[in-house]
Amino acid sequence: MILLGLDAGSTAIKCVAFSEEGRQLALAYTEYGTSAGAGNMDADAMFAAAKQVIACCTADDAVDASDIAAIAVTSFGEACVPVDRDGACLSNMLMYTDNRGQLEAKRVLDSLGADRVGEITCTEFAPMYSLPKIIWLMENDSTVRERAYKFLQAADFICYRLSGALTSNYAHACRTAAFDVEARRFSEEILGAAGLDPALMPDPVPCGTVVGTILPDLAAELGLPASMRVVQGSHDQIAAATGAGVLAPGQAVDGTGTVECITPVFDHIIRDREFVGSNFACVPHSVEGLYATYAFNFSGGVLLKWIRDSFASEERRRASELGCSAYKLLDEACPSEISDLLVVPHFLGAGGTPDVVPTAKGSIIGMTMQTGVGEIYRAAMEGLTYEMAYNLEKLAPFGISITDLMATGGGSCSPIWLRIKADIFGAVSGIRSITPLLTAEAGAAGCAMLAGRAIGLYSSLDEAAELFVRRGEPVVPDGSVAERYAEKYEKYKKIRNFALDMYR
Incomplete structure (x- = not known):
C-alpha cells in the first residue's frame, strides 16, 4: 500500500508519497501564486495547488497510483474560510495575520472573562484565532451572513473538497478558540457569547480519523483509486511531532525554521490561568489521551x-x-x-x-x-x-518535563547549534539528549502515519514510527560546561526581563 501526506503551509503546499514500510517514494511541491501577506488567501487557489501536487506526486514513476490507500491532511491553523451549502467559498480565507476581529475578540472577553474562556478552550483568547474573524465576517459581510453554512480551516477545507465531509480534527478545532478541549466539542457558551449558531462549525473528530472516500469525479480527474480514504490529520505542529516519533510524555520536538517551536507531550489537561495567560495552549495530541503545547519564539x-x-x-x-x-x-x-x-x-x-x-x-x-x-x-x-x-522553565510547574528532544528543521543541520542546545538544555532544563531527525518531511510523514493507523495498516502510531522515523546520533550534554551555562542563563533571565519591562 501507498500512503499520501498532504502538508499545506501558508505560502506553499507539498504532497509526499510513502510506502507502507515508511520509505519516501515521491514528493511534489508548489507555491500558491497568491500572497497571504495582506492577511488573506484564496482558498480555491489553495485547493487547486493541492490537486496539482497530488497529481504530480502520484504520477511519479516510483508510485503505482492504483496502490494508494489513503491520504491525510495537515495545515497551519487559525485561518478560516466560509462556505455555502454547495461548498462555494464566500470570501477569502482570513489568516491569523489579518487584523480584523480585534473589537470582536474584546467583546467575547468582556462577556465571559478571560478566565472562563481559558478554562474552556485551554487557550488565551486573541484576535489571531478563527472565532473573532468569523464574528467580523458575519457582522460585516452580507453575503457571508446570508449564505454561510460552515467555517473551515485550511485542512478542513481540503478534506471537504476531497471527500465532501465537513469535519475538523481536535487539534485544529482548538485553533478556533471556540473548542471545549475536555468535552471535545465546540463550546455553545462561547459561540453564544459571540452571537453564532454552533451549526456553523464543522464536526470535530479525533486526529487521524477516516472522514470518507475521495469523491468519484476527483478520483477520475487525478487518476486516483475510487477507494482511497480521506483522513483528517492534525494541526501542522502536532503532525510534525507525530512524524518525529514524539508520542509519549517526556518527549518533545524542537522545530527550528524561521520560527522556533518546541512541542512537548504530556498526559493531563491544563487549563490553569497562569499557563493559558502565558500564551501556552493545551491541545489534543495524535495519541488519544495525550496532549501537547507549543513553546515558540518568532525570532528563530x-x-x-x-x-x-x-x-x-x-x-x-x-x-x-x-x-x-x-x-x-x-x-x-x-x-x-x-x-x-x-x-x-x-x-x-x-x-x-x-x-x-x-x-x-x-x-x-x-x-x-x-x-x-x-x-x-x-x-x-x-x-x-x-x-x-x-519557556521550558515556565512549563515545568504544570507537570511538563522533557527528557528526550528531537530536532528538526534547519537548526538540526548545524552540529554546533545542536551542541549548544544539548549543553544549555542539559544544564538548566534536565534534558538527557537532543537527536536530529533524519526524516526530511516530518509533517507529511506524520500524516502518512495517521492515515496508516486510520485504515488499520498499523495497530498504533508507535508501530508506524518504527518504520517511518529515522534518527541521527543523539547529542548528550557536556557536564564540564553545565555550571558556566547555568550561571549565564541566570544573567540572561535578568537582562531579558529587564528589557521586556523597558519596552512594554
Whole structure:
C-alpha cells in the first residue's frame, strides 16, 4: 500500500508519497501564486495547488497510483474560510495575520472573562484565532451572513473538497478558540457569547480519523483509486511531532525554521490561568489521551539569517566561491568557548511564549571593538536556546518535563547549534539528549502515519514510527560546561526581563 501526506503551509503546499514500510517514494511541491501577506488567501487557489501536487506526486514513476490507500491532511491553523451549502467559498480565507476581529475578540472577553474562556478552550483568547474573524465576517459581510453554512480551516477545507465531509480534527478545532478541549466539542457558551449558531462549525473528530472516500469525479480527474480514504490529520505542529516519533510524555520536538517551536507531550489537561495567560495552549495530541503545547519564539532561524545578511558579507562571498552554505562558514567561524555576549532574541518582538510584548526589541550585550561576526553568530544561537530554556522553565510547574528532544528543521543541520542546545538544555532544563531527525518531511510523514493507523495498516502510531522515523546520533550534554551555562542563563533571565519591562 501507498500512503499520501498532504502538508499545506501558508505560502506553499507539498504532497509526499510513502510506502507502507515508511520509505519516501515521491514528493511534489508548489507555491500558491497568491500572497497571504495582506492577511488573506484564496482558498480555491489553495485547493487547486493541492490537486496539482497530488497529481504530480502520484504520477511519479516510483508510485503505482492504483496502490494508494489513503491520504491525510495537515495545515497551519487559525485561518478560516466560509462556505455555502454547495461548498462555494464566500470570501477569502482570513489568516491569523489579518487584523480584523480585534473589537470582536474584546467583546467575547468582556462577556465571559478571560478566565472562563481559558478554562474552556485551554487557550488565551486573541484576535489571531478563527472565532473573532468569523464574528467580523458575519457582522460585516452580507453575503457571508446570508449564505454561510460552515467555517473551515485550511485542512478542513481540503478534506471537504476531497471527500465532501465537513469535519475538523481536535487539534485544529482548538485553533478556533471556540473548542471545549475536555468535552471535545465546540463550546455553545462561547459561540453564544459571540452571537453564532454552533451549526456553523464543522464536526470535530479525533486526529487521524477516516472522514470518507475521495469523491468519484476527483478520483477520475487525478487518476486516483475510487477507494482511497480521506483522513483528517492534525494541526501542522502536532503532525510534525507525530512524524518525529514524539508520542509519549517526556518527549518533545524542537522545530527550528524561521520560527522556533518546541512541542512537548504530556498526559493531563491544563487549563490553569497562569499557563493559558502565558500564551501556552493545551491541545489534543495524535495519541488519544495525550496532549501537547507549543513553546515558540518568532525570532528563530530568521535571526541567524539577519546576522548572515547584515554582518557576514565575507562569508557570503566565500560561500559563493566554494559552492557551499554561508551558514557552514559561520559555524566554522564560531569560537569554541561559551560566548561572553548575551543576545536577547526579541528582534521581531515577543509575540510567542511565555510573554506577549509586540513592542519588545532584541539586544546584543557585551560587544567590544574586537567582537567579530563568529562570536555574534554563536551568541545568537546561545540566546535563542536560552529563550527556549526559559519557556521550558515556565512549563515545568504544570507537570511538563522533557527528557528526550528531537530536532528538526534547519537548526538540526548545524552540529554546533545542536551542541549548544544539548549543553544549555542539559544544564538548566534536565534534558538527557537532543537527536536530529533524519526524516526530511516530518509533517507529511506524520500524516502518512495517521492515515496508516486510520485504515488499520498499523495497530498504533508507535508501530508506524518504527518504520517511518529515522534518527541521527543523539547529542548528550557536556557536564564540564553545565555550571558556566547555568550561571549565564541566570544573567540572561535578568537582562531579558529587564528589557521586556523597558519596552512594554
